[in-house]
Amino acid sequence: MRSFGYTRPDSAQAAVAAFAAAGEGARYIAGGTTLYDLMKLDIERPAHLIDVTAIRGLDAIETGGDRLRFGALAPMSEVATNRTVLRDYPVLAESLAKAASQQLRNMATVGGNLFQRTRCLYFRNGAGGTSAGTTYPCNKREPGSGCAAIGGLDRGQAVLGQSASCTAVSPGDWPIALVALDAYVEILGAAGTRSLPVAELYRLPGNTPHLEFTLAPDEIVTAIVVPKTRAGRRSAYHKIRDRESYAFALASAAVALDMDNDTVRQARIALGGVATRPWRATAAEAALAGQRLTPDTAAAAGRAALTGAVPGRHNGFKIDLAQRTVADALLIAAKRTTA
Template sequence: MRPFRYTRPDSPQAAIEAFAAAGAGARYIAGGTTLYDLMKLSIESPPHLIDVTAIRGLDAIETGGERLRFGAMAPMSAVATDRTVLRDYPVLAESLSKAASQQLRNMATVGGNLFQRTRCLYFRNGAGGTSAGTTYPCNKREPGAGCAAIDGLDRGQAVLGQSASCTAVSPGDWPVALVALDAHVEILGATGTRSLPVADLYRLPGSTPHLEFTLAPGEIVTAIVVPKTRAGRRSTYHKIRDRESYAFALASAAVAIDMDGDVVRQARIALGGVATRPWRAAAAEAALAGQRLTAESALAAGRAALTGATPGRHNRFKIDLAARTVADALMIAAQRTAA
């Protein structure tokens, strides 16, 4: 661990000012469940950490009115067990409860979770690991170094949204559910406040995969806002992984559907585990609109969700797996009551 400076401001504005004073390379830290790991691996070496956990009021959970509003510092465990969220938006609760162990959910925050970085083997010091004396090129770690995952061990890599510079999967569960529900984030920066769709937080890798998020330097997410929808009760987050506990998704689907009998009025579908950012499946949504929901139409929608998928050497199975994950999620959601 390299030495670093540490500041603990007591207000959002003080945090912005501390960041500006700290200079290049400063990082905000909340739960720290990702950043500390990356610091231990020497993937990130921020010279200054600005701890926002002392800022009061950023952990509020509001479920009244026409929206859900989660303060960025709200623990994942608190949002996952909120009664209104559990009853009316199971897709949100499940995306959090399936994301990590209880201990991590108690520490990690819903705002910090949005900025979790990839679990790509090569990004995290290579498939051999530093203990084996082996490192591999990674454009996320070192721009221009190359991507060892391309033509390498790519079983867990993306089949959607990848580029010639990077195929790393976006690892989050919570962001996938938020994208499906058209959530926004409230952002504070040196120039004031703004709102941004969660989907627009994430960049495609293109030729600059080290630029992962769209926040300007010093900006901080203060809250996550989810519009209420009647599709919320008929929703689920369905996650397929190598082992049932504490594993990242090979494929996942966040689904919310509004139905008239067995006919789909509107479907909201987003994919995880298969793309370089949380992936909204607009083609799948369009395929279902006005259609009876059956096992066949659900699978057709799942296949539409993977339109344009391009597999590597070892991850072709993800295309069919993800299609079937979407189909299963739709059928699970349809069985839930909308009352």
């Protein structure tokens, strides 16, 4: 057990000030459902935790006006069951409802969900050594140590966005839906406030896979904002996994359709479970624009979505699976009423 400091400020400004006072090694913590987990595995070793759960007003859910705004501390379960979200943005509700378990969704926040780390077996299992006493190399956990997943048991690894240093999948479901809807985050740090598209929070691994997010260490996400779109009601999050609940995606697709009868004006498509960061499928979106949505055009969009995919040893099935997941998600979303 490693000791660590603990502070529980009651405002976002006080949290940023606490971070500056605590110095290097400080980390924010919200629901704790992933950070405490990684601390127990000895993968994360923060010297000081700044617990943001006492910050007043940071859990507000606002659905009026021209955007949805979710305070970073809103529990996943509350956003997933919000009536406006369920009716007008099923892709958002489903991405949350199909994640983790009910107990976890009650604890976990929509802000913390953005920054969970990969479930790559070698990243998680290597740190404390295996029962056989082996510690697996992992460039994400231990920069420069190598990647045991490449050429190893790579069934769950990425087929898009991987590098010679890392093939780990970005695990979250919620960020996939947010990226499809062009959501952005509001951020507070020592340098002031700024906003950033959710898509730009995530780095490709390249040769620095330990650098996963673009947020500065002292910055805190205060809210997630989704611009309203008429594609929202015809949207869906389709998640394929090894079991129907309490499992991460093997492949998933977040889609939203703006349609004129059965013709697609605009499609929004993002992929999860197959890429090293939330993956916007722009080629698939372009393939559908102006087309009638049929099983054939949906399948063609699925193929376009996986453009550039490269399989490893055991995960080639993910390419076909993701293509079908996109096609099915499009057909599910198209059937949803806009009334």
